[in-house]
Amino acid sequence: MTSTIKAADAASAGDAAGREIVRPKLTFGQRLSWFDVKASPYAYISPFFLLFGLLGLFPLVYTFVVSLHEWELLQGQGDFIGLENFATTLQDRFFWNSIFNTLSIFVLSTVPQITMAVILAAILDHNLKGKTFWRMSVLLPYVVTPVAVALIFSNIFQEQSGLANNLLGVFGIEPIEWKRETWASHVAIATMVNWRWTGYNALILLAAMQAVPRDLHESAAIDGAGGIRRFFSITIPSIRPTLIFVIITATIGGLQIFAEPRLFDVSTAGGVGGSDRQFQTTVLYLWEMAFFRQDFGRASAIAWLLFLLIVGIGLINFLISKQIASAEGRALNKKTARMLAKREGVSA
Amino acid sequence: MSLSTTDARAFPLQPARGRRNRPNTGVGSRPGFLAYGLLVATLLGFAYPLWWSFVVASGTNATRGETLPLIPGGNFWANAAEAMDAIPFWLALWNSFVVSSIITISVVLFSTLAGYAFAKLRFRGRDGLMIFVIATMAIPTQLGIIPLFILMRQFGWTGELGAVIVPSLVTAFGVFFMRQYLVEVIPDELIEAARVDGANQFRTFLNVALPAARPAMAILGLFTFMAAWTDYLWPLIVLNPTNPTLQTALSQLQSGYYINYSIVLAGAVLATIPLLLLFIAAGKQLISGIMQGAVKG
Numbered sequence: 001m002t003s004t005i006k007a008a009d010a011a012s013a014g015d016a017a018g019r020e021i022v023r024p025k026l027t028f029g030q031r032l033s034w035f036d037v038k039a040s041p042y043a044y045i046s047p048f049f050l051l052f053g054l055l056g057l058f059p060l061v062y063t064f065v066v067s068l069h070e071w072e073l074l075q076g077q078g079d080f081i082g083l084e085n086f087a088t089t090l091q092d093r094f095f096w097n098s099i100f101n102t103l104s105i106f107v108l109s110t111v112p113q114i115t116m117a118v119i120l121a122a123i124l125d126h127n128l129k130g131k132t133f134w135r136m137s138v139l140l141p142y143v144v145t146p147v148a149v150a151l152i153f154s155n156i157f158q159e160q161s162g163l164a165n166n167l168l169g170v171f172g173i174e175p176i177e178w179k180r181e182t183w184a185s186h187v188a189i190a191t192m193v194n195w196r197w198t199g200y201n202a203l204i205l206l207a208a209m210q211a212v213p214r215d216l217h218e219s220a221a222i223d224g225a226g227g228i229r230r231f232f233s234i235t236i237p238s239i240r241p242t243l244i245f246v247i248i249t250a251t252i253g254g255l256q257i258f259a260e261p262r263l264f265d266v267s268t269a270g271g272v273g274g275s276d277r278q279f280q281t282t283v284l285y286l287w288e289m290a291f292f293r294q295d296f297g298r299a300s301a302i303a304w305l306l307f308l309l310i311v312g313i314g315l316i317n318f319l320i321s322k323q324i325a326s327a328e329g330r331a332l333n334k335k336t337a338r339m340l341a342k343r344e345g346v347s348a
Numbered sequence: 349m350s351l352s353t354t355d356a357r358a359f360p361l362q363p364a365r366g367r368r369n370r371p372n373t374g375v376g377s378r379p380g381f382l383a384y385g386l387l388v389a390t391l392l393g394f395a396y397p398l399w400w401s402f403v404v405a406s407g408t409n410a411t412r413g414e415t416l417p418l419i420p421g422g423n424f425w426a427n428a429a430e431a432m433d434a435i436p437f438w439l440a441l442w443n444s445f446v447v448s449s450i451i452t453i454s455v456v457l458f459s460t461l462a463g464y465a466f467a468k469l470r471f472r473g474r475d476g477l478m479i480f481v482i483a484t485m486a487i488p489t490q491l492g493i494i495p496l497f498i499l500m501r502q503f504g505w506t507g508e509l510g511a512v513i514v515p516s517l518v519t520a521f522g523v524f525f526m527r528q529y530l531v532e533v534i535p536d537e538l539i540e541a542a543r544v545d546g547a548n549q550f551r552t553f554l555n556v557a558l559p560a561a562r563p564a565m566a567i568l569g570l571f572t573f574m575a576a577w578t579d580y581l582w583p584l585i586v587l588n589p590t591n592p593t594l595q596t597a598l599s600q601l602q603s604g605y606y607i608n609y610s611i612v613l614a615g616a617v618l619a620t621i622p623l624l625l626l627f628i629a630a631g632k633q634l635i636s637g638i639m640q641g642a643v644k645g
Contacts, residue, residue, distance in 0.1 A: 033548070036548050036549050037549065038471070040465075040469065040549035040550065041465040041469040041470075041471035041474070042471065044461040044462055044464060044465035044469070044553070045461070045462040045465050045466070045477065047458045047461065047462070047518070048458050048459070048461075048462040048518045048523055049462075049477075051458070051517050051518045052484070052518050052520065055496065055514060055515045055517070055518075056484070056489040056492070056515075056518075056520075057484070057489070057492075058492075058495070059489070059492030059493070059494075059495035059496040059499065060487070060489055060491060060492035060495075061492075062492070062495035063491065063492055063494055063495055065495075066494055066495060066498075119386075120386075120390060123383045123386055123387060124387075126383055128383075128387075132632065132635075134387055134391075135635050136627075136631045136632075136635065137387075137390075137391045137394065137395070138390060138391075138394065139627070139631065139634065139635060139638075140394050140395060140398070140627070141394050141397075141398075142634075143574075143620070143623040143624055143626070143627040144398065144620050144623070145577065145578040145580075145594075145595055145598075145619065145620070145623065146578055146580060146595075147578075147580050147595045147598050147599050147619075148598065148616040148619050148620050150599075150602075151598065151599075151601070151602055151612055151613065151615070151616040152397055152398070152400075152401045152613065152616050153397070154602070155401075155404070155412070155609050155612065155613060156397060156400070158412075158609075161412055161413040162412070163397075163400055163412075163416075166413075166414070166415045166416070167415065167416070169415070170415060195393075195394070195397065199390075199394065200638060203635060203638045203639055204638055204639065206639065207638075207639035207640070248486065252486065252488055255488075256488060256490060256491075258580065258581045259580045259581070259595075259599075262599075263599055263602055266602045266603050267602075267603075267607060270603075271603065283581070286491075287581070287585070290493075290494055290497075291585060296494050296498075299494055300494050300495075303491040303492075303493070303494060304491075306488075306491060307488060307491045310488050311486075311487070314486055
């Protein structure tokens, strides 16, 4: 307000200028205010876009430039070599090994995790005693950092007298070589991811379930639909958008696993993903290529290929689930409308 | 903001208490033994690895050999002290605290500013830019680490905390989150009224938007802090072992040739304590934050 008064004084000075304009002239204060309205939004969003552009997008794009060059950690930029780094990477069996491991661990962690999260959410959606206590208890693993999780579970899955093999021994099962065998190591690493994230995702899904109108369940129950039937015909279709959200987040995160495989078995191979690379994920391979072998060019090619893979899988996920969602959505809407109409008819 | 759907469940009283007679509507009803059994099993599965770590950390290397150790020994502080000697623990703790705090303040501040602009101000290109923000949320910018490293080395920042802080100063998610919240909680009339009263844009932001945004800022801050605290890959690349964050320091415990499990686990437990305290203090906010993000995301 003080600025308006000051500006009005200053406005008289500017009066002489702009005589040709026919419409009533704006005072300096008004012009200032107009400028304030027009420019402020840009001022508010610019810190985000500047910082994000410089430190988020630019490096990502520049990764492609680096990948087109011979580029070493110490020597820096070398000759332009076109797509040679990509060609080398695509023929590199360690690269394909890392892709296989990433996808395998990804499937082993995503599928059980989301299934368990849905079940857990359905249980939490009941009228439980001690609601907050149960919700907090499923979130407990989330506060343990991935590094600590990796340390804890690499001890649990220690081949000699780790907790996992001790427990298996109780049931008379031979000790499993968690760190040497490919599948066993993938299961162990997936377990870490599942342990940390299942409860978190369950809470997200719980929120979606609570938004489902209770009427729907009641009418369905009156119509004779059992609990399981209602779960699959009402709950799951209703929470589908949230389910898609959870799946896509899990995809982006799951394909970039690093701390868990890096720290799973440090003592045998210096933390590059097993003595035989049996659990080396792609981000771990990228890291090895960049900072152990110091080949930035090839590491950048790996980064770009992984980027394409993540975006590709994300898109496929999105398209599939969108199609299912729209088909189900139509059916659901019809069903909902019918049920609600029926209920209103009853109460009216 | 408060998620009170549960209280709002107007649920008809069940007249018959017979187990089979009443229509079991499942959702919203009192769950049976099976549900509680599954919950207890889940709780045990989630909590026991942590408890096991503490038990082993408070025992000796031999404790690990026991099948299902339950009772902690008396060596925790001795083992913890050894873990603290093996790595620069207090420096790492301090570094993590500094890094996470600065990142949190910056993300919350810039997200609120931009989120407010996207939610409540009209300007050319707004919708296009917002779609851009949403699209970038799905892009793994983490994969730009190589140019980012080259950049940091050129600035001469490698080894310094600034190199960890600067790339995380803003997030697309933060902007999206604040926009979703502010678009609902601030009535347009309130902004109009502020303008009629002669408040300029920034004053309106300070006096109208900021107070309304406070609950969402707290939640965004909580999650940003946790994300910064748990980050491992980038600090590992850009910092030296002599000036680590808590996560990179902790990972050094595992890298020796001879591993004393009690000491490693003592370190893991120690490093978990700060977030555990945060969880106990702000667990409810964390839960409602996760559940809100879901409904609106």
